[in-house]
Amino acid sequence: MEKKAEDNFEDQYGRAGVRDTPQLLEYYSKLKALNTDALWTIANAIEPWEPKPTSIPMLWKYKDLRELVIQSADLVKPEEAGRRVVYFANKGRTETGACVGWLYSGLQTMRPGEFTPAHRHMASALRFIMEGKGAYTVVNGHKIDLNARDFVITPNDCWHDHGVYEDGEQCIWQDGLDIPLMNTLDCNFYDVYPKPAQSAKYPLNDMPLSHAGSGVLPDKLNWENDYSPIMRFSFENTYNALKDLDKVSKGDKYGGHTVRYINPTNGGHVMATMGGYMQMLRNSESTTSYRRTGSYVFQVAKGKGYSIIGGKRFDWEEKDVFVIPSWTFFTHHNLDDNDDACLFCFNDLPIMEKLGLYFEESYAEYEEALKKGYKSSYQGRD
Ligand SMILES: [Fe+2]
Numbered sequence: 307m308e309k310k311a312e313d314n315f316e317d318q319y320g321r322a323g324v325r326d327t328p329q330l331l332e333y334y335s336k337l338k339a340l341n342t343d344a345l346w347t348i349a350n351a352i353e354p355w356e357p358k359p360t361s362i363p364m365l366w367k368y369k370d371l372r373e374l375v376i377q378s379a380d381l382v383k384p385e386e387a388g389r390r391v392v393y394f395a396n397k398g399r400t401e402t403g404a405c406v407g408w409l410y411s412g413l414q415t416m417r418p419g420e421f422t423p424a425h426r427h428m429a430s431a432l433r434f435i436m437e438g439k440g441a442y443t444v445v446n447g448h449k450i451d452l453n454a455r456d457f458v459i460t461p462n463d464c465w466h467d468h469g470v471y472e473d474g475e476q477c478i479w480q481d482g483l484d485i486p487l488m489n490t491l492d493c494n495f496y497d498v499y500p501k502p503a504q505s506a507k508y509p510l511n512d513m514p515l516s517h518a519g520s521g522v523l524p525d526k527l528n529w530e531n532d533y534s535p536i537m538r539f540s541f542e543n544t545y546n547a548l549k550d551l552d553k554v555s556k557g558d559k560y561g562g563h564t565v566r567y568i569n570p571t572n573g574g575h576v577m578a579t580m581g582g583y584m585q586m587l588r589n590s591e592s593t594t595s596y597r598r599t600g601s602y603v604f605q606v607a608k609g610k611g612y613s614i615i616g617g618k619r620f621d622w623e624e625k626d627v628f629v630i631p632s633w634t635f636f637t638h639h640n641l642d643d644n645d646d647a648c649l650f651c652f653n654d655l656p657i658m659e660k661l662g663l664y665f666e667e668s669y670a671e672y673e674e675a676l677k678k679g680y681k682s683s684y685q686g687r688d
Pocket residue numbers: 425426427431466
């Protein structure tokens with residue numbers, strides 16, 4: 307006899323705990339014939355006690371991928387591929403194209419003189435430049451130069467194309483997009499620009515240069531978009547901010563020193579659906595274990611070390627990419643006694659925060675919750 311409700315049986319008050327009987331099985335058959343079903347047969351499975359991400363903690367070594375990424379330039383032209391990218395496929399998310407959760411990421415390469423066809427889409431996008439010289443992006447007519455370890459946004463619905471100047475060097479950068487989320491929400495669109503590339507409508511680097519000073523904004527700025535007018539965040543500025551922060555702060559035991567990339571007009575995240583931050587681990591620093599909702603993609607901007615993610619160790623060095631799924635305990639460790647390490651991260655924190663979905667828990671809080679018979683500190687709160 308086919309079992310039904312008992313597959314997800316839980317012997318706890320407040321949870322679904324219905325035993326199968328011949329009468330119930332017959333009842334379920336009648337419901338099924340009418341394209342319905344009894345919630346209590348699946349309730350415990352679709353509403354687990356805590357998040358159960360299908361994404362797996364994974365790390366991709368840059369030294370393993372670099373040659374293959376460069377080789378893609380021999381095999382496919384950007385105008386054929388649209389976007390010539392080798393993407394990170396999470397083993398738990400293969401049907402979505404995600405590297406973790408609802409985030410997509412990949413490595414794109416561009417040779418001198420090449421450019422991607424200009425286009426726009428509902429997915430938000432960002433890039434972290436890894437190597438090469440002479441890269442640029444054009445976002446809604448704003449042309450911006452890109453150097454190694456710069457972080458640049460191409461917000462949703464903005465025309466964008468990227469390339470490398472004729473006198474540049476072959477470049478590689480990491481792309482990050484929320485394509486899987488847009489598809490899940492059934493709201494993705496794609497459009498191709500009427501010309502191969504945009505013409506710059508403003509002075510070169512106008513938006514980053516207009517916001518080059520911390521604590522000041524252009525007086526006549528008229529900005530009503532929900533993304534950051536800075537558009538490009540240089541590594542130099544970001545790193546200097548972290549070093550200055552270190553002079554006056556002991557940092558946070560869960561994160562070391564962290565600075566968030568912002569929209570300076572409201573202090574919020576750089577884009578509506580994706581945010582980013584840079585984290586510095588001082589010499590030999592180790593962070594304390596905690597977990598949080600949201601999906602997180604890291605690129606090692608500087609240094610070497612390892613992270614323990616979901617109980618598994620991942621050793622990393624510069625330009626490696628790794629992911630931390632939602633609600634997964636992690637720690638970071640800088641293995642260098644004489645230098646700091648920097649981790650670039652992009653994530654879906656804006657969504658978690660705006661929708662009231664953000665929740666975090668230290669490992670110590672988790673252990674306390676277990677002692678009380680709870681699954682996590684989400685339970686038993688005031
Ligand atoms: Fe794009």
